[in-house]
Amino acid sequence: MNSSAKIIKVSIVKTYLKNIFEDIGKATLFATRFFKEVVKTSFEFKEFLWQCYAIGYKSLPIVSITAFIMGLVLTIQSRPTMAKFGAESWLPSMVGLSLIREIVPVITALICAGKIASGIGAELGSMKVTEQIDAMEVSAINPYKYLVVTRIMATTIMIPILVIYADFIGVFGGYIGYNIHENMGFYRYFSNVLEHLEFLDILPAIVKTFFFGFAIGLVGCYKGFNAENGTESVGKAANTAVVTASLSIFILDMIAVQITDLFY
Amino acid sequence: MTQAKPLKNKKTTTDSAETILELKNVCKSFGDNDVLKGLNLSVKKGENLVILGRSGSGKSIAIKCLVGLIHVDEGEIKIFGTDITELRNDDLNDIRVRIGFLFQNGALYDSMTVRQNLEFTLKHHSPNVSSAEVDEAILEALESVGLEEAIDKMPSELSGGMRKRIGLARTIIIKPEIILYDEPTTGLDAITSREISELILYVQKKYKTTSIIITHDMACAKITANRIMILKDGVICAEGSYAELEKSEDEWVRSFFI
Numbered sequence: 001m002n003s004s005a006k007i008i009k010v011s012i013v014k015t016y017l018k019n020i021f022e023d024i025g026k027a028t029l030f031a032t033r034f035f036k037e038v039v040k041t042s043f044e045f046k047e048f049l050w051q052c053y054a055i056g057y058k059s060l061p062i063v064s065i066t067a068f069i070m071g072l073v074l075t076i077q078s079r080p081t082m083a084k085f086g087a088e089s090w091l092p093s094m095v096g097l098s099l100i101r102e103i104v105p106v107i108t109a110l111i112c113a114g115k116i117a118s119g120i121g122a123e124l125g126s127m128k129v130t131e132q133i134d135a136m137e138v139s140a141i142n143p144y145k146y147l148v149v150t151r152i153m154a155t156t157i158m159i160p161i162l163v164i165y166a167d168f169i170g171v172f173g174g175y176i177g178y179n180i181h182e183n184m185g186f187y188r189y190f191s192n193v194l195e196h197l198e199f200l201d202i203l204p205a206i207v208k209t210f211f212f213g214f215a216i217g218l219v220g221c222y223k224g225f226n227a228e229n230g231t232e233s234v235g236k237a238a239n240t241a242v243v244t245a246s247l248s249i250f251i252l253d254m255i256a257v258q259i260t261d262l263f264y
Numbered sequence: 265m266t267q268a269k270p271l272k273n274k275k276t277t278t279d280s281a282e283t284i285l286e287l288k289n290v291c292k293s294f295g296d297n298d299v300l301k302g303l304n305l306s307v308k309k310g311e312n313l314v315i316l317g318r319s320g321s322g323k324s325i326a327i328k329c330l331v332g333l334i335h336v337d338e339g340e341i342k343i344f345g346t347d348i349t350e351l352r353n354d355d356l357n358d359i360r361v362r363i364g365f366l367f368q369n370g371a372l373y374d375s376m377t378v379r380q381n382l383e384f385t386l387k388h389h390s391p392n393v394s395s396a397e398v399d400e401a402i403l404e405a406l407e408s409v410g411l412e413e414a415i416d417k418m419p420s421e422l423s424g425g426m427r428k429r430i431g432l433a434r435t436i437i438i439k440p441e442i443i444l445y446d447e448p449t450t451g452l453d454a455i456t457s458r459e460i461s462e463l464i465l466y467v468q469k470k471y472k473t474t475s476i477i478i479t480h481d482m483a484c485a486k487i488t489a490n491r492i493m494i495l496k497d498g499v500i501c502a503e504g505s506y507a508e509l510e511k512s513e514d515e516w517v518r519s520f521f522i
Contacts, residue, residue, distance in 0.1 A: 126374070127374070130369065130371060131367045131371040132371050132372070132373055134333055134367070135365070135373075137360075138333060138360055138365040139360070139388065140358075140388070141388045142357075
């Protein structure tokens with residue numbers, strides 16, 4: 001490789017890294033502004049409630065279907081292995097534990113990253129491109145408070161609620177999967193699941209979903225709010241919102257698991 | 265459709281009025297691109313100032329600097345006697361409530377009906393206003409732009425001209441003292457353009473507003489302008505009434521009037 005090609009490669013890497021760190025810096029400032037704005041008075045409660053409805057209620061069908069399938073499939077897939085070791089009776093608690101501690105929070109958050117972060121990214125991106133955000137600003141309406149704070153608050157609160165709901169649906173899916181080959185009543189199945197669940201299984205799994213929700217809202221709003229002019233940037237904002245939110249969920253989950261591990 | 269009452273080109277005279285908006289040596293660059301290179305202008309109360317210029321001459325940047333959407337690199341922007349370049353956002357909002365801005369495409373909130381678009385702006389400015397007063401203000405604003413029947417329509421159901429009218433209704437509902445128009449007739453047919461231009465005059469007369477109109481539509485400039493400024497390469501290169509500039513000896517200035 002000659003020296004000029006080497007210089008070009010180095011400069012490309014430098015620019016790439018510079019852009020990444022610039023983006024992280026901007027996103028941090030964006031998040032800092034959220035905490036500043038959220039403590040100010042005149043919270044946009046009506047818009048917040050509407051976002052809770054749009055983010056929470058409207059995600060119920062997709063969350064229900066995926067949670068049910070997760071419980072069902074995990075039970076069906078695990079049964080032969082458990083049977084091989086003569087541990088079939090442990091199946092409900094094993095499935096319940098896996099679902100509640102890890103699978104449901106992460107998969108539900110990923111589903112929501114796909115549905116909600118992209119939706120917020122596209123909506124705010126489109127508002128930015130069509131000057132609707134500028135129109136708010138020149139009307140002396142704080143667009144950050146109205147659009148960003150309400151959406152981040154809504155995702156932070158609604159994702160944990162969706163996850164708790166999905167936990168129940170997942171366990172129910174597991175019950176249906178278990179009863180394909182066995183015959184056990186729902187009450188007994190559910191008692192079996194609860195019997196082996198501890199407080200430290202449930203609490204960290206729920207706490208981390210607040211961070212997942214915050215990340216989904218923050219990334220969606222950040223990408224949409226910073227969309228450049230042009231319709232192409234709306235699609236780009238939606239796309240990068242999903243990718244970044246999904247990646248953030250995995251990173252946050254890894255951190256959460258490490259922290260939880262300290263208590264065992 | 266009810267149309268607004270045109271004023272037949274009667275423009276308000278403003279010779280003795282006070283200056284309410286002033287730009288001094290305003291500079292703005294984007295990277296190596298110097299867009300505004302020391303822009304100076306002043307607007308008197310009740311005046312309709314048209315800023316003409318070719319695409320990319322910095323007209324829209326200049327008008328966005330006036331409401332703090334774009335921060336200037338250098339210079340002073342005095343509105344109602346206050347230099348807005350030094351203001352914090354909260355203080356700037358006190359000035360913004362006295363200024364209306366009509367965007368090129370109306371910038372209506374897509375997720376809201378026409379009524380909600382107007383109500384949203386009004387309620388944020390006057391949170392204690394009663395529902396009856398809100399309804400009355402909405403109807404008055406829509407009547408002024410001749411679109412009362414569009415009250416429950418969504419922005420997607422409106423034509424380009426209607427969107428601009430509703431955008432103007434949303435602007436005048438807060439009773440601004442200054443209205444900034446960003447290319448109000450762009451993308452419209454000649455008849456609708458004329459209607460919008462006459463509407464600008466009607467609004468100025470009815471609400472006693474001061475207007476800055478950014479355009480490259482000469483018909484609009486002819487109808488609305490008390491005074492015209494021509495922007496070239498980030499500075500004002502000519503100034504005068506429509507009739508004066510039409511007779512200018514500068515070939516470049518005259519080229520606008522051909």
